[in-house]
Amino acid sequence: MQSILLVEDSDRIASFVVKGLQSHGFDCARCESGEEALKLIAAADFDLVILDIGLPGIDGFEVLRSMRGQGFDVPVIVLTARDSVDNTVASFAGGADDYMGKPFSFDELLARVRTRIRKQSSATATEQSLELGSLTLNLLTRKAERDGKEHELTAREFGILEFLMSHPGQVISREQLLSRVWSYDHDPESNVVDVYIRYLRQKLGNDVIQTVRGVGYRMVANI
Numbered sequence: 001m002q003s004i005l006l007v008e009d010s011d012r013i014a015s016f017v018v019k020g021l022q023s024h025g026f027d028c029a030r031c032e033s034g035e036e037a038l039k040l041i042a043a044a045d046f047d048l049v050i051l052d053i054g055l056p057g058i059d060g061f062e063v064l065r066s067m068r069g070q071g072f073d074v075p076v077i078v079l080t081a082r083d084s085v086d087n088t089v090a091s092f093a094g095g096a097d098d099y100m101g102k103p104f105s106f107d108e109l110l111a112r113v114r115t116r117i118r119k120q121s122s123a124t125a126t127e128q129s130l131e132l133g134s135l136t137l138n139l140l141t142r143k144a145e146r147d148g149k150e151h152e153l154t155a156r157e158f159g160i161l162e163f164l165m166s167h168p169g170q171v172i173s174r175e176q177l178l179s180r181v182w183s184y185d186h187d188p189e190s191n192v193v194d195v196y197i198r199y200l201r202q203k204l205g206n207d208v209i210q211t212v213r214g215v216g217y218r219m220v221a222n223i
């Protein structure tokens, strides 16, 4: 059974989401605050987290940053009343996989939950390579191939490309790449990510990775 954590302080919304998910065969836990959510995510192995942004205490953005910073890569669907473009981009950059503006219908949420869980299980099933249009990254040999040409990658280049290719079309912040690829051993002011993105573009072509000004980078989904 797939297990889902719902982080939502409104009893009314939580009860309709929990009941709905349970009636569709999901195991659904709920908590009301970001602090509780971080404890539960560290303690249990959820398949998906549904995260409200407006929470008492630390908000949903803070929860996302903190859990991604600690290396928890469970997929997250963000729920937000503040469904402006800025907030959406901020939540993707903070490591969300999808978002929904409130109010939403249960069917819409269910469709997104199913898509997310399916993507996650197919990602773990095909571990040998990542493919995106004309680009293939072999996870065993750690080489990239584009248009029949093979490219050797350094460990950092591979780390960045693997993370970007796992999140096609999403905006990934420099901070996320730093904490993923350089772990805690990095200076947040450093421009080292930009340097490695440049190396990757030189090898694979300028069109594969877009710069999103002031935020970070995005892997082009249809190369």
Ligand code: CA
Residues within 6 Å of the ligand: 008, 009, 010, 052, 053, 054, 055
């Ligand atoms: Ca709320």
